[in-house]
Amino acid sequence: MLPVFAKQEYLRMEDELEQIAKDHRGEHRKRMTTALRCTRQALDRLFAYILKNPFKDKKEEIYFFKATKPQFYAHYIFEVMLYNLSDAPVSDHELLRAYYLDELRFIQRDLKQHNFLYQYFRLGADELDELYFVRGVEVQSVLIPEVPELDKAFSTSGDYLFSKFRAYEMLQEHIAHTLAGIGQPERAVYIRPGKNRQPLKWTGEQINGIELGYGLWLSGQLNGGEASLADVMYWLSESLDVDLSKHTSRFEEIKERKIISPTRFIDSMRDSVRGHIDDLYGLPALQKRKAKRTGSKTGR
Numbered sequence: 001m002l003p004v005f006a007k008q009e010y011l012r013m014e015d016e017l018e019q020i021a022k023d024h025r026g027e028h029r030k031r032m033t034t035a036l037r038c039t040r041q042a043l044d045r046l047f048a049y050i051l052k053n054p055f056k057d058k059k060e061e062i063y064f065f066k067a068t069k070p071q072f073y074a075h076y077i078f079e080v081m082l083y084n085l086s087d088a089p090v091s092d093h094e095l096l097r098a099y100y101l102d103e104l105r106f107i108q109r110d111l112k113q114h115n116f117l118y119q120y121f122r123l124g125a126d127e128l129d130e131l132y133f134v135r136g137v138e139v140q141s142v143l144i145p146e147v148p149e150l151d152k153a154f155s156t157s158g159d160y161l162f163s164k165f166r167a168y169e170m171l172q173e174h175i176a177h178t179l180a181g182i183g184q185p186e187r188a189v190y191i192r193p194g195k196n197r198q199p200l201k202w203t204g205e206q207i208n209g210i211e212l213g214y215g216l217w218l219s220g221q222l223n224g225g226e227a228s229l230a231d232v233m234y235w236l237s238e239s240l241d242v243d244l245s246k247h248t249s250r251f252e253e254i255k256e257r258k259i260i261s262p263t264r265f266i267d268s269m270r271d272s273v274r275g276h277i278d279d280l281y282g283l284p285a286l287q288k289r290k291a292k293r294t295g296s297k298t299g300r
Contacts, residue, residue, distance in 0.1 A: 132158030
């Protein structure tokens with residue numbers, strides 16, 4: 001099945017890109033050329049699979065060009081964007097901070113240029129999917145102001161910009177992480193009174209940490225709700241010694257949970273807290289709360 005094949009290929013590509021980043025740290029051109037080759041090979045394997053296994057229907061075709069292909073191609077675009085940041089003035093903290101802030105402003109200006117489709121992307125709208133994500137459909141240039149030369153067998157009018165939007169999100173996360181670290185001293189470790197140093201380390205599943213991060217961000221718990229998603233994830237990563245850098249792609253797994261609740265981890269936390277309270281107050285307190293919810297009476 002295409003979803004299974006695509007998932008396996010995506011995880012394989014991510015692992016390879018992560019290794020490339022480690023192997024070519026500081027070698028900007030080498031990293032870019034190697035990463036571009038890696039992503040292109042993954043896309044080629046996807047294309048070959050589709051040639052052998054055509055889409056079952058229009059719905060499957062739309063999902064592929066709206067969600068699946070952009071996941072892969074976003075990394076291709078991101079690596080080029082990342083290379084273009086390699087001339088940052090690293091020797092001066094203030095110049096470096098100004099440089100990255102200017103890059104963020106550029107990203108916002110470019111997204112504003114594509115505001116209609118970007119809002120369509122952010123809201124998860126689907127009314128125009130058959131226009132943007134079905135091959136061979138012609139779209140007026142006023143609706144799609146930027147479309148590169150397309151391979152009509154493996155492209156639609158909208159998949160490139162959806163890939164670019166994802167790449168911009170990845171780049172903004174990278175810049176936010178970099179900005180947060182400029183001129184910062186080594187992170188202090190919390191010391192429990194009367195105890196030796198004992199920093200906490202996240203030992204749960206990575207995706208649970210990502211779910212927690214989204215919960216903190218969306219509920220505005222940090223900096224009066226002004227903290228960005230990238231800042232929240234970076235803070236959690238640093239505080240709990242866990243890699244949450246892939247939170248954007250892994251959030252797709254949370255969104256696609258069908259049978260269980262999308263907020264499985266947060267739900268389990270709530271149940272654990274409620275269970276602890278029940279234990280503290282004893283079974284009668286639990287019975288009273290149940291009775292109150294059902295409208296029945298409990299004896300005294």
